[in-house]
Amino acid sequence: MGYPYKPHASETLVLSTHFGDPEARTLKGWKDRGGYRALETALGMDPAAIIGVIKESGLRGRGGAGFPTGLKWSFMKPDDGKPHYLCCNADESEPGTFKDREIMRWTPHALIEGCAIGAYAIGAETCYIYIRGEFTEPLQRMEDALAEARAAGIVGRNAMGTGKTINVWVHKGAGAYICGEETALMNSIEGKRGNPRIKPPFPAVAGVFGMPTTINNVETLTAVPHILNQGGAWYKNFARSDNPKSTGTKLWSVCGNIARPGNYEMVMGFPFGEFLRDICGGALPGRELRAIIPGGSSVPIINMEEADRALMDYEGMAAVGTMLGSAGCIVIDNAQSIPRQVARLARFYAHESCAQCTQCREGTAWTTKILERIVAGNGTAEDLDTLLDVADDMTGKTICVLSDSCAVPVVSALQRFRGDFEALITKKTVHTVPVVVS
Amino acid sequence: MSHGPSASAGAIIRSGHHDDAPYEPVFVGEAKVRLDELVKRYPRKVGALLPALWMVQEARGWVSEAGMAEVAAQLDVTPAYVKGVVTFYTMYNQHPVGKYLIQVCTTTPCHVCGAEDVVRAFLDQTGCGELGVTSEDGRYTVIEVECLGACGFATPVMVNSDFLESVSADRVADVLGRYR
Amino acid sequence: MSDSGMVNLTIEGRAVSVEPGTSVLEAAKTVGVLIPHYCYHPGLPVAGSCRMCLVDVEKAPKLAPACATAVAEGQVIRVHTEKARTARKGVLEMLLINHPLDCPICDRSGECELQDFTYQEGPAESRYRDPKRFNPVEDFGGDVVYVPNRCILCTRCVRFMDDVAHDPVLNVEERGDRAHIGKFEGKDLTHPWAANVIDLCPVGALVSKDFLNKARVWELDRAASVCTGCSQGCNLVVETRDNVVMRLKPRPNPEVNEFFICDHGRLNYRWMNRRDRLESPAIRGAGGYEAVDWDVATAGAARILKGKRVFVLASPNLSNEALWLLSRLIRKSGGAGAFRMPNGSEAPLPGVVDLALRADRAANGAGAELLGMTRSESPLGGLQAGDALLIVDHDLAPEDVAFAGRASAVVVAGTAMPAGLERADVLLPMCNVVEEDGTFTNLRGRVQRFLQAKAPSGLARPSWYVLSGLCTALGDSAEYFSASAVFDALATEHTEFAGMSYGVLGLRGRRIASQADAEVRA
Ligand SMILES: Cc1cc2nc3c(=O)[nH]c(=O)nc-3n(C[C@H](O)[C@H](O)[C@H](O)COP(=O)(O)O)c2cc1C
Ligand code: SF4
Ligand code: SF4
């Protein structure tokens, strides 16, 4: 991963090759490293052929849902007479996830190249890169790189001298996790509150400004030039032989109670236990790993037994009852109070709920209040049942899955660490090490 | 509007001072030209709403009701509409803040790394004492924010637009030394 | 889809056949199944956000929001499965956790959708143990007060102002459980149609200042009526308690006013409760007005009018029935009739086709003209010296008073003594619009019924009864004993009304022939 540590030998560097190398940020530096070749190739290809290569590669969305990218692009009807849009999702707000930030900080041109190829492939003349407002440095890097790319005629009215228009604009968010949800992001670009929309219609039919739109994560789009350069088959080869559905490399953001937090680029299907213990350095001195949230805060929390037998791809994570999600891996050790951390996560969702759906608006806040009360030592035995009931009310019933995401840590933690909650209620302590946080 | 007990009040900036009079328009001269350029990026004028609000906040440090009204007039929407949008996005300050707005991430990944201690240190050493309250010398306002997307660098702290990584409680004095 | 172009599905075991594109919620209504809902309202764009309308769709893994799900051929919908009921119960419990449960002091109590659905399928008890959120009450301007603690954030009010009134002064502010409805300082709900947000609000979060704490809704009696505020003819419900009109509410009619009424019409009711009414028939004698029996008064009026040219000054708020009887009387005497139309500025509701508070501020100008009255700025200009003047519930401007002096005799039939009138020879007290039955013809020629909502004041009689009595006394052979009989007679005489009767009109009315035909041709 290169930054802030040297890449580990077991990593497979594709997207992160140039992390930590300031020269790769400039247009010249990027071109010296093979940049914009893929765009040139792409603009000479039939859009359908590009989509074909992406389909062949098996690339799946890296934003969380893991939807096949080539298939998503093929939903965009060519020649429907409407303006098409590409939105690049650089909202990166899922707790635990900080990979897109690194891509934008170190290789902004890689993302621009991916955006330009994507836009061309789906017949869009405009691409908005939606970057969360807190990312002041990535915003600056992207704006600088875009200024260079525009000046060099790479994007703009006559992209790469082909006569095609590919405008790429940065749209700066302003503090709202929910704007990472695709339709909320579109509303935000339209100058609205970031409320997710009911689907159908799906974005490919009516997206931003009511027009056919494709939305992709930063990492997804950044993988595209590499795939075009080296071929779909090359990318597809980064996979477990028994599982062709998860291909390529994946950036894993690892954070929390771990010796070496940071981004790691791993091939799909790598053993998770080895990854955590060897590559990321395992637990902090004197502590033990206790729980892992492997795919960003919205996926189920698992225990170490499950983590140790998991494989790092979409199906491998599903096999142990969790999800790959955005691969934002939150590590929690035995010095932490799990109920307290779950309460903190619930508070996050309560803060971020857009307030449209009843279950989410009220349920996230209610969940938070119950959990905080339990943590404060005022819980009752019924509270745990209420929490599960509320979680059930919040699951699968709302416009978007933020509501479900709040229920997930509660339910999964109660499944695996119920004793911790009960101990708080009966005022027993379970911690082997004093809790470090105040 | 004031609020009763609600989840996550730590992110709310509290201030009695609320008016912005006399209000000097932001969108004059170069700023107006810049806004007109921004508007062209979107098929509908109101697409430039978030950028326009950013311009107001950059110029004034916060977005007052007068600021919302000015943006509304520029983009042909009603001030109520603009207010609905402003209050949705937590980064727009609805109240004046100190010279340095210190935003500390306390979401779980940072929380497990001791973010609460960092918050405490900032509150104590800035003299703010309480979240969302501006210090008496007008220099600092400290708020808790949700995940800043840099969890591997716990605890990230934003001081105005500076993004600081790996701030621990014992580095707080250092940090404040740089923002006087 | 079947050959008929309709979509066939099953809802709660009942076969349903509806147009493609219909929502499951609307389709269910057609077979008498009311799917609980909050954010959905047929007059507003779909939000799909409250999640109250979740129903089970056979073969679908997730529950579907009935308001935002279009019907599909062969679909099987179940509203009352365990799964769907649990989900809706969950929504209700959540809606109530921060709700103050202040029904005993809430104006909406008794007609509150939160009460209704909670009663129907909500949890009996709450498991909520934590402090409730609270926000202060806020004056939204106009007739509207916002009580945020009761708000369920369905956004009906916001969508009405945005998409129907085209005056986006309301918004949702903040997010999460901090969210509430807001407005901008200094920009109030001043739109002429704004008070509809009160009716749209499913709970007591938006309440009418005018009605605030005046009555419990279960004490009210209701009658269907038509607004007299202007010539649009919006359909109303008149709500009374102890013979006093307490408030007016819109009555849905897709042909006229959808679900709405303007604020002018809504608040245009105080005069209906006037106390300074003509209470008794009277004849002017030497010692002033003398209360007499109806028979005596009617005979007295007939005596005065007989043999004279009768000039009628008829209010444009009279029913078609009254106007028609007057037209007979005029014809018989070779007289004439006129009225003055009160004026105001037009205020459309842009989101609904052809709906506006009209400049003509009376209900039946169209009917009056159709039935031979002349609309005039100086209605008594045509009064000839020696004419007998019959004033029927029409106000007098100062110039009218001067003109009235030319009349050889004056008979007043109406609800009150016209201000400024020095003397009348006979007084015939009439019911006002909420005390009688009748019909109006609106500006598009729609004939609509209004029904009696309260008892007459004193000895007042329905206008049609007073006037038919007078006609009979003047030698008309026909006698009428109900408003509908008068209307039937009218419909036989005037081709525009051909085929109409109270039964045919129902409560939504019908357009008169000539205009409807003209439109078909155009
Ligand atoms: C509540 C919520 C938050 C999300 N946040 C992000 C995000 O920050 N970044 C992101 O790329 N995708 C996020 N997503 C996923 C997006 O909706 C969308 O699936 C993704 O951007 C599609 O791109 P991909 O196919 O390339 O992954 C979020 C989804 C939800 C429901
Ligand atoms: S689930 Fe929550 S965040 Fe998603 S649309 Fe509903 S209220 Fe908004
Ligand atoms: S005030 Fe009433 S109509 Fe408006 S959002 Fe609240 S509950 Fe709905």
Ligand code: FES
């Ligand atoms: S949790 Fe602090 S930056 Fe993500």
Ligand code: FES
């Ligand atoms: S009525 Fe269907 S979601 Fe609100």
